[in-house]
Amino acid sequence: MRGQESAKRALVVAASGGHNVLMIGSPGTGKSMLAKRLPTILPPLMPSESLETTRIYSAMGRLGSDEPLMRQRPFRSPHHTISDAGMVGGGSIPAPGEISMAHHGVLFLDELPEFNRRSLEVLRQPLEAGCVTISRALNSTTFPARFVLIAAMNPCPCGYLGDARHACKCTPMQIERYMGRISGPLLDRIDLHIEVPGVPFQELSAQADGTPSAVMREQVGRGRRVQQQRFGSDSNILNSRMSSRQLRRYCPLDEEGKGFLKTAMEELGLSARAHDRILRVARTIADLEEAPDIRAGHVVEAISYRSLDRKLWTR
Ligand SMILES: [Zn+2]
Numbered sequence: 001m002r003g004q005e006s007a008k009r010a011l012v013v014a015a016s017g018g019h020n021v022l023m024i025g026s027p028g029t030g031k032s033m034l035a036k037r038l039p040t041i042l043p044p045l046m047p048s049e050s051l052e053t054t055r056i057y058s059a060m061g062r063l064g065s066d067e068p069l070m071r072q073r074p075f076r077s078p079h080h081t082i083s084d085a086g087m088v089g090g091g092s093i094p095a096p097g098e099i100s101m102a103h104h105g106v107l108f109l110d111e112l113p114e115f116n117r118r119s120l121e122v123l124r125q126p127l128e129a130g131c132v133t134i135s136r137a138l139n140s141t142t143f144p145a146r147f148v149l150i151a152a153m154n155p156c157p158c159g160y161l162g163d164a165r166h167a168c169k170c171t172p173m174q175i176e177r178y179m180g181r182i183s184g185p186l187l188d189r190i191d192l193h194i195e196v197p198g199v200p201f202q203e204l205s206a207q208a209d210g211t212p213s214a215v216m217r218e219q220v221g222r223g224r225r226v227q228q229q230r231f232g233s234d235s236n237i238l239n240s241r242m243s244s245r246q247l248r249r250y251c252p253l254d255e256e257g258k259g260f261l262k263t264a265m266e267e268l269g270l271s272a273r274a275h276d277r278i279l280r281v282a283r284t285i286a287d288l289e290e291a292p293d294i295r296a297g298h299v300v301e302a303i304s305y306r307s308l309d310r311k312l313w314t315r
Contacts (some may be wrong), residue, residue, distance in 0.1 A: 005210050007034055009306060010194040012216050015041045017284030018238035020127065020149040020189060022112070025196030026163040031152040034196065038150055041074045041216040042106075043224055049206065049236075052144060056100050074105030076147075087119045088126060094134040094141040097159045099126050100146035102160045112151040113181040120186050123149075130241070146236070149190065153182070163198045183253030188273045191240060191281050193308040219288055226287040227243045232259035239284045244276070251279040256296040264303045274309060278302045 006022065014021045015038060023031045044169065053070040057063045063070070078087065080096045081145065089097035099107060109115060126132040130146035156175045160166040170178075224238075230250060231237040242250065265275055279294075281302040286294045 004030065004196070007194050007196050008037075008211050008216060010192050011038055011041065012219045012223075012288065013281065013284050014038065014148060014192055015216075015220045016239075016288060017191075017227070017280065018148055018240040019191035019281060019284065020240070021151070021192045021194065022187070022190045023150070023152045023194050023196050024155050024308065025152075026154060026161075026166070026198045027159045029196045029198050031196055032108075032110060035077075035106070035110070035150045035152060035215060036075065037216075038108075039075045039106045040146065040213050041165075041220050042073050042148075043221055044218075045071060045073055045104060048234075053104050056096055056103055056143070060096060060101075062303050064099075066170075072105075074102050075108065076102040076105070080111050080116075082119060083117050084116075084122050088132050088145075089141075089143055090123045092136075094136065094143075096143045097132075099123065099132060099145040099147060100143040103144045105147055107147045107149050109149070109151040112153040113178055117181060117183070121183065124185055125188060133278070141180060145312070151190070155195075157279040166199050182261075184271075187308060188271060188277075191277045192305040194305065195307055212255055221289045222290065223284060226290055239280050239287065241285070247276055247279055251283050251294055253279075253282075253294055253299065254296070257282075257294060257299040260299045260303065262295055264306070268303075268306060268309045270306065270309055274306060278306065281305060 010021065011034060013019060021038075023034060025031050047167050050070055053074060054063065054068075057070055082098065085091060085097060087097050088099055089095060109275045112120070126145045127149065130144065131142050132145045133140050133142045155161040155163075156168055156170045157178045158169045161168040161170065161175065227238055231246075237246075261275065261278060264270065264278070268274075270278075278299070279302075282294045282298040285298040286292075289298075291298070
C-alpha cells in the first residue's frame with residue numbers, strides 16, 4: 001500500500017503548509033476518503049479563525065441553534081453542476097458562496113474536469129488573494145475565502161488509464177481533451193499533484209489502515225509550530241502564502257538543491273510560478289523535519305509533486 005502511504009504523506013505536507021492538492025487516480029482508489037481526512041489532520045481553529053467562520057455562517061443563517069460558535073474546520077464539497085455564484089458568491093444582495101463557507105477549512109472539488117470551466121476560472125483570484133470581491137453597480141462586497149483546495153480527477157475519461165485492473169478505452173485525443181479542461185493557470189495554483197494508484201482489493205483488506213490520523217495530525221502540528229516561529233504566532237501566514245520577498249529570505253538552496261531544481265525546470269518545462277511553488281513546498285517538507293535549511297532531498301520530494309506538469313507538457 002505504498003501508494004496510499006505516499007498520498008497520506010502529501011496530505012501531511014498540504015495540511016502543514018496550507019498547500020492546494022490535486023489527486024489523480026482511478027475510481028475506487030479512495031480519493032474522497034483521503035480528501036475527507038484533510039480537515040481532521042488540520043490543527044484546531046484558533047479563536048480568531050473560529051470567529052471569522054462563525055460570522056459567515058451566522059450571516060447566512062446556517063448556524064445551528066445549539067452551536068453558537070464554529071469549532072470545526074469547515075469541509076465543503078460542492079457538486080460539479082454548481083453555478084459561478086454558488087461557487088464564489090453572488091446575488092443581487094451579495095451572499096457568500098462555497099469558497100467563503102470553506103474559509104479556514106477545506107474546499108473539495110471531486111471530478112474536477114466536470115466542473116464548468118468558468119466556475120474554475122473564477123477560483124483563480126480568490127486562491128491567490130484569500131478573499132473574493134463581488135462587484136455590483138452601486139457597491140462591492142468582499143468576503144473572506146482562505147481555504148485549502150483539494151481536487152480530485154480520473155486520469156482519463158473512462159477512469160482507468162494506467163490502472164492494472166482494467167483496460168483504458170480512451171483515445172489519446174479524448175485524454176488530451178479531458179486534461180485540457182483544467183487550465184494551466186489553475187493548475188499553476190495547485191502545489192501538489194499526487195497520483196493515487198489502484199490497489200488490488202486483497203492487498204487493501206490485508207493491510208491495516210497505515211499511518212493513523214493522530215500521527216498525521218502530530219506531524220502537521222510540528223510543521224505549523226516551525227512556521228509560527230518564522231512568521232509570528234498571530235500572523236496567518238503559512239509557507240504556501242509566502243510573498244516573493246519572504247521566499248527569497250526563507251528558502252535559500254544549496255548548490256545541490258539548485259542543481260536539482262534547475263534540471264527539473266528544464267526537463268519539465270516549468271513556469272516561474274511552478275518554480276516558486278516547489279520552493280514553498282520544499283520549505284514545508286524541511287519544516288516537518290525541523291530542518292533549518294532546505295536540503296536537496298526536500299527539493300527532490302517537492303519536485304515529485306509536479307507529476308501533472310510532466311504529463312501536460314511532454315505530450
Ligand atoms: Zn481511459
